[in-house]
Amino acid sequence: MAFNARILTVSSLKQAQDELAKVNCDKTGIQIMGNKAVFKVMKLEGILTKSANLLKQTFLAKGGEVAVGRGTADLSVERTDVLICATLKQYKMAISQLKMQPWGLPKIAQAIEDALTDNEKAPERRYSWGEKVLSILPQRTLIMGILNVTPDSFSDGGRYNTMDNALRRVEEMIQNGADIIDIGAESTRPYQDGEKISAEEEMERLGSLLENVLAISSVPVSIDTYKPKVALQALQLGAHMINDVWGLQHDPDMSKVVAQYKVPVVIMHNQNGTNYEKDIMSEICSFLQKSIDIGLEAGISFNQFIVDPGIGFGKTPEQNLVVMSRLEELTSLRCPILLGTSNKRFIGEVLQLPVEDRAEGTGATVSMGIMKGSNIVRVHDVKVMARIAKMMDAMMRRDV
Structure with missing residues (x-):
């Protein structure tokens, strides 16, 4: 196999940092790249469509993706489930912006942040x-x-x-x-x-x-x-x-x-x-x-x-x-x-x-x-x- 190419499964920030260290990336690079190497898909349920549209725009601007239900864009439905696809870096940038938005988005941002934190840390x-x-x-x-x-x-x-x-x-x-x-x-x-x-x-x-x-x-x-x-x-x-x-x-x-x-x-x-x-x-x-x-x-x-x-x-x-x-x-x-x-x-x-x-x-x-x-x-x-x-x-x- 040319260059021993293989796909890694990286599900946590620690795993990402470990893999970066193995390629002899310097400490600053590890801190910068770690959040880019972890990709998470998150589902939210029952989001108001106005909020969902702003949520989607925010993540798209950061390079992430958000899937919403049909009828969300034209507000023909009241609520929608949301699927977010993004790296940890994109989540963090989006969360920071969402906390300053209207229509309940700060509360949604906090729920997203909590879910990411909980996923990284096993309960003890x-x-x-x-x-x-x-x-x-x-x-x-x-x-x-x-x-x-x-x-x-x-x-x-x-x-x-x-x-x-x-x-x-x-x-x-x-x-x-x-x-x-x-x-x-x-x-x-x-x-x-x-x-x-x-x-x-x-x-x-x-x-x-x-x-x-x-x-x-x-x-x-x-x-x-x-x-x-x-x-x-x-x-x-x-x-x-x-x-x-x-x-x-x-x-x-x-x-x-x-x-x-x-x-x-x-x-x-x-x-x-x-x-x-x-x-x-x-x-x-x-x-x-x-x-x-x-x-x-x-x-x-x-x-x-x-x-x-x-x-x-x-x-x-x-x-x-x-x-x-x-x-x-x-x-x-x-x-x-x-x-x-x-x-x-x-x-x-x-x-x-x-x-x-x-x-x-x-x-x-x-x-x-x-x-x-x-x-x-x-x-x-x-x-x-x-x-x-x-x-x-x-x-x-x-x-x-």
Whole structure:
């Protein structure tokens, strides 16, 4: 191949600066050229057409491109979605000018600036409960091991709903690399075919088991529940996290409980049915932003939120595949991302395999999730998935 010509994928300013340094560009040149070497495509929704026209003119003047909906130029529509295609340098020049424009453009400019900043910086979190510490850091994927104490969970129902089996399972998962143990006492399995139980029955299943798990666990324990009564009692017993499959939107009291105990909370996207009026990732992000707003209003700190796209919940198998292919869009929410795909039906439908034979498919989704920004993976097979995650983390490093 003449001159060893090849295309580089440069998605961050640091990567651009590293590549410039490798060609022995001087420091001043690196500072000047870095912002020119990173190209970003950004989507904005529901922009007033007057604002969209000014936005487009501003970016065009800087050398960027902006796509708007038909009817925007002649103001025959009230609002339009916008697609911006520009380098970081063009974004920065346009943002500076937009902040001085009318018709709400300073607010739009700030949203663009925030999105660019968030895209460059992975979220970091540190939670502590006495001797237990949970750190969410770039290039280190955390493993959440699943402990279902239910008779009807889709993957392992009935296997760990006795005290001895459950405790042995916890010890095994921790030895195999689990950073968090997630306990579920009601099947919230996808496709809404799990048996619904009362808060009292759910807590009866949890009760003494949770106390014993907390006594032996060297890692934080999360409770998978959408019921505030269960969450409250579990936190009173010493649980460390809440994993809510309805993202604080099933019962308004859930956000109050989480705020009271100041614990991390996983907010998952969910809905009844699989119909989406707009783009599926747009609706998922809007749902999760609403969950965040509900939590903030109740007094939950922004740093306590972890988002989950809800693979398998309110989504067809094909929709699950679309969400997997576009997971990186969740980074706009500025929260750590939890991915739960373990052994789920969409994997079985692609591979035509039963639930007990989906390890390779799960591994593929875990790998894809890590590549696209997932910080935590929720899995049944901790040993195998921890190894996959560790290998992915090593390959994803950009500092060599």
